[in-house]
Amino acid sequence: MLVVDDSDLIMEMAKAFLTAMGHEVVGEAYNGNDAVKIFTEKRPDLVLLDLVMPGKNGMQVLQEIKAIDPVVNVVMITAVQQDPISRELLSKGATAILNKPFIYDELEAVLKQVQ
């Protein structure tokens, strides 16, 4: 699994949750450019992806990684809950959207749903 978020707080929380759930975190990125680079190298089957980040935003990263691997599961994690943006994320291939702040149970439920 690849975790992408520019916030150390969210990154550490997500990694701790994922590890406790038994997932292997194969990469972490703090901006969109690194996310695409690491995805290309590691080819994880699931990506937790922030929307608002320095450099490429999550929408751009989503499009690029779906172009590389159309079947990869991408769960967006964001505080932006604007209806047109949510619809666009789903239309561009996001598997699910997890709203910030989230807790362990919510992340676990989303991952069960997508896997």
Next chain:
Amino acid sequence: MNPNSNVTLENLAASSLAQCLLRISRVSPGTWQVLGVKVSAGTAVDAVKQHDFKNPAAAVYFNLPDVSPLAAIMLFNPNDMMCISKCFTGHSFPRGSFTTPADEVMLTELGNIVLNAMMNGFLNALKKCLMPAVPQFVEGDVHRVTGELGKILNPNQGFRIITAALALQCDDSVAMSEVVALLPEEIALKLELLQPPA
């Protein structure tokens, strides 16, 4: 400015923030609530000066780029750091003589969540969508804070200023924060037309 129009904006902000704080209260150890919302008109400097600057303030802010950008600011007293961190993360970050990178990360993420909640409410009511910029952090006196805000918006532009006072409580400690939305007048007028006061 029609006083009834202000009721519309107050209701929208209060509703969006209340939903957000209810969610934060469910997933964090703190109890979070909106104490009140008020609307005024003025510049970004007028908006920031509503905060009590007896001590330097910590502020998280971002704009939403548009023909006339919108902006949002959350202001904290850094002396409340132990309470804020306990309420949000469950851990009291010790308060030293300066704000640490961990404090900054925590406040920035909190501001990101709360400010987006308020702006989401306005934009969803308008059926409008604007991707927010990456949240920024600044700490200092009123001149320092307004100076940084001047980098993302015109400091002389007039806005409708929607200010919410928040209280957060964990155990016996209570902290306050202000959340401010700066809406260009044309956006405020559109919201008034869409959402008649109850």
